[in-house]
Amino acid sequence: MSDVVLSVRNLETTFKSKLGPIRAVNKVSYDIHKGQTLGIVGESGCGKSVTSFSIMRLIEPPGKVAGGEVLLKGRDLLKLSDRDMEDVRGGEMAIIFQEPMTALNPVLTIGFQMDEQIKRHMKLPAKEAKDRAIEMLSLVGIPSPAERYSAYPHQLSGGMRQRAMIAMALSCNPSFLIADEPTTALDVTIQAQILELFQNIQEKLHMTVQFITHDLGVISEISDNVLVMYGGQACEKASTIELFRNPRHPYTAALIESRPRLGHRSNRLKTIEGSVPAPMDLPAGCPFQNRCPRAKSECLNLKPPMTKIGPDHEVACFNPL
Amino acid sequence: MQDILLEAKNIKKYFPIKKGLLLREVGQVKAVDDVTLTVRRGETLGLVGESGCGKSTLGRTLIRLYEPTGGEITLDGKDFLKLSGTELRNRRKNIQMIFQDPYAALDPRMTVGQIISQPFAIHKTLGPKETEVRVKQLLELVGLKASHINRYPHEFSGGQRQRICIARAIALDPELIICDEPVSALDVSIQAQILNLLKDLQERLNLTYIFISHDLSVIEHICDRVAVMYLGKIVEIGTRDELFSNPKHPYTQALLGAIPHVGEGKKQMKRSLSGDVPSPINPPSGCHFHPRCPHKMDVCSKERPVLTGTGHQASCWLLNQNQNTPETSKKESL
Numbered sequence A: 001m002s003d004v005v006l007s008v009r010n011l012e013t014t015f016k017s018k019l020g021p022i023r024a025v026n027k028v029s030y031d032i033h034k035g036q037t038l039g040i041v042g043e044s045g046c047g048k049s050v051t052s053f054s055i056m057r058l059i060e061p062p063g064k065v066a067g068g069e070v071l072l073k074g075r076d077l078l079k080l081s082d083r084d085m086e087d088v089r090g091g092e093m094a095i096i097f098q099e100p101m102t103a104l105n106p107v108l109t110i111g112f113q114m115d116e117q118i119k120r121h122m123k124l125p126a127k128e129a130k131d132r133a134i135e136m137l138s139l140v141g142i143p144s145p146a147e148r149y150s151a152y153p154h155q156l157s158g159g160m161r162q163r164a165m166i167a168m169a170l171s172c173n174p175s176f177l178i179a180d181e182p183t184t185a186l187d188v189t190i191q192a193q194i195l196e197l198f199q200n201i202q203e204k205l206h207m208t209v210q211f212i213t214h215d216l217g218v219i220s221e222i223s224d225n226v227l228v229m230y231g232g233q234a235c236e237k238a239s240t241i242e243l244f245r246n247p248r249h250p251y252t253a254a255l256i257e258s259r260p261r262l263g264h265r266s267n268r269l270k271t272i273e274g275s276v277p278a279p280m281d282l283p284a285g286c287p288f289q290n291r292c293p294r295a296k297s298e299c300l301n302l303k304p305p306m307t308k309i310g311p312d313h314e315v316a317c318f319n320p321l
Numbered sequence B: 001m002q003d004i005l006l007e008a009k010n011i012k013k014y015f016p017i018k019k020g021l022l023l024r025e026v027g028q029v030k031a032v033d034d035v036t037l038t039v040r041r042g043e044t045l046g047l048v049g050e051s052g053c054g055k056s057t058l059g060r061t062l063i064r065l066y067e068p069t070g071g072e073i074t075l076d077g078k079d080f081l082k083l084s085g086t087e088l089r090n091r092r093k094n095i096q097m098i099f100q101d102p103y104a105a106l107d108p109r110m111t112v113g114q115i116i117s118q119p120f121a122i123h124k125t126l127g128p129k130e131t132e133v134r135v136k137q138l139l140e141l142v143g144l145k146a147s148h149i150n151r152y153p154h155e156f157s158g159g160q161r162q163r164i165c166i167a168r169a170i171a172l173d174p175e176l177i178i179c180d181e182p183v184s185a186l187d188v189s190i191q192a193q194i195l196n197l198l199k200d201l202q203e204r205l206n207l208t209y210i211f212i213s214h215d216l217s218v219i220e221h222i223c224d225r226v227a228v229m230y231l232g233k234i235v236e237i238g239t240r241d242e243l244f245s246n247p248k249h250p251y252t253q254a255l256l257g258a259i260p261h262v263g264e265g266k267k268q269m270k271r272s273l274s275g276d277v278p279s280p281i282n283p284p285s286g287c288h289f290h291p292r293c294p295h296k297m298d299v300c301s302k303e304r305p306v307l308t309g310t311g312h313q314a315s316c317w318l319l320n321q322n323q324n325t326p327e328t329s330k331k332e333s334l
Helices: A048-055 A082-088 A110-122 A126-139 A145-149 A158-170 A188-205 A216-222 A240-245 A250-258 A297-301 B055-062 B085-092 B112-123 B128-141 B146-150 B158-170 B188-205 B216-222 B240-245 B250-258
Strands: A004-015 A022-033 A037-041 A063-072 A093-096 A176-180 A208-213 A225-230 A233-239 A307-310 A313-315 B004-019 B024-040 B044-048 B070-075 B095-098 B176-180 B208-213 B225-230 B233-239
Touching: A004 A048, A004 A208, A022 A037, A022 A048, A022 A063, A022 A208, A022 A225, A022 A233, A037 A048, A037 A216, A048 A063, A048 A176, A048 A208, A093 A158, A110 A126, A110 A145, A110 A158, A126 A145, A126 A158, A158 A188, A188 A216, A188 B250, A208 A216, A216 A240, A225 A240, A225 A250, A233 A240, A233 A250, A250 B188, B004 B055, B024 B055, B024 B208, B024 B233, B044 B055, B044 B216, B055 B176, B055 B208, B095 B158, B112 B128, B112 B146, B112 B158, B128 B146, B128 B158, B158 B188, B188 B216, B208 B216, B216 B240, B225 B240, B225 B250, B233 B240, B233 B250
Parallel strands: A037 A208, A037 A225, A093 A176, A176 A208, B044 B208, B044 B225, B095 B176, B176 B208
Antiparallel strands: A004 A022, A004 A063, A225 A233, A233 A313, A307 A313, B004 B024, B004 B070, B225 B233
16 A cells, blocks of 8 residues: 555634634545545535645634644644744645636746745755746746746736646645646636646656546546545545446435536436535534435434445445445 | 528627727727528527637627627528617517526626516516516526515525526527526536526427537537537537537547546546637637647648538538548647
């Protein structure tokens, strides 16, 4: 078994509100092994992005990480001082956001923003930092990288901007990378380019990746393992092939069924009735109970724990498929 | 043969680019350039393409939300572009639109009842009593409750708001509805509900849809015929079955190849296309697609191909000149 790079244990993140604490992430645990990609999938509000932000310690008040452990190579990130955390962020661990236009500073050149990070983490002098930045830009397939180095974000197309974001994230050789919906804002042909780039780079650099998306197609092509989240909780975790062939949680199964698929024509789509409950009034028991066709009486009051039901397959359900 | 509801010939929509103190026109964005298509009664015609390809502009031009720069539009056998004033207003009752973002499309200060009764107020078709009865009917028709009539949009989720937009769109019993990315802003589980609702309503009310989307799997699910657009032009058009099982244009092939497939496990992606969509201000010469095309030939950069074929049409030199072997362009190295 390969060694664990990131281990998240019982992570809890809450946001204060007038109506009491909102549990955005509720006791989520998972491990990612070296060189592997864990895909986290779920609909809006399921807590997938808050999980990543909690790992990066980017949660700001009124939110706070209320409990749990985030072990990066055995070191608990939640216990680090702010200063030590700054060394980790952008150095050992990096993140790519969904919208590169808002993640990049529009009044600074791409090169300036890359240099800043390289100088801080790799302690390189200006000249070498610049060389490193240009090298990274060419690694991600940006044509004429030396010119793009002095370009401003608005001078690049969406796909190029996302490439620049990837270059920036990779510039200090992170051992762990979080990609938060990196292709959602892009057109399909550009998305295909970025995903291909991603896979090539991961192979080259043996990176460990946490890939967050709501797109089941993307998740199924890019990840080794998948974690499905609903209402702030993990509901199913399995290897990608196992999850799509043999989904056991009613939510996972319904999610896969409700998506129109190329080449699978049917007159009507299966639907999940109702909508995702608001995070402030999550039910006491299983968060999916009110939409679940298989709900039983115990689902109403008890939270189903993650239970192993096969090799590499865990599900949080009292009445799995 | 189904009868034709809307026929558009050589539709063009150019937006001027103005610069300088006097705002002189220095160029044009050819958002829709010479598009010809027909929409048959009762069918769903899909318009698909990447951002900036002109699919939304075409949708809006067809119903004269944008005045076309050139071309002809015949609606129900009458010249739609010649109408004005009351006549135009009366005709427009038959055409409605559903937008992408149900948060932006509803006035936050109006109740659901007020929103859905707007069409009756504008067209003065119903009195206040009848309006209320009809609004309640409409709410139930789209899967909401009649008791929701006095609530405000913020009390509803995204999917429910899109249902409100749909209720407003069908209020006047239109024949044609332009659906501009109606499910793109919604979560997967909600998308399915809205797509099913649109299909049900089409059957019950005999609606004709022009369905605009960038998502090919949604398009395949809901459309009878599909037009693929690239830089303001239709590059391929045909029935859903033909287009998806036998795509002729390299761009359509690339689009289909770029979609990640669910449930097939991790695999090495193969890039189908390199480069970005060029700017419509200064599109490439000849075939607009040639700089990204894997089958580029000499003729492609010089002359513009036209749509050829009967029924299933595509505009590509490969189809006109099968004797030429396509010269595969060197793929950009990573």
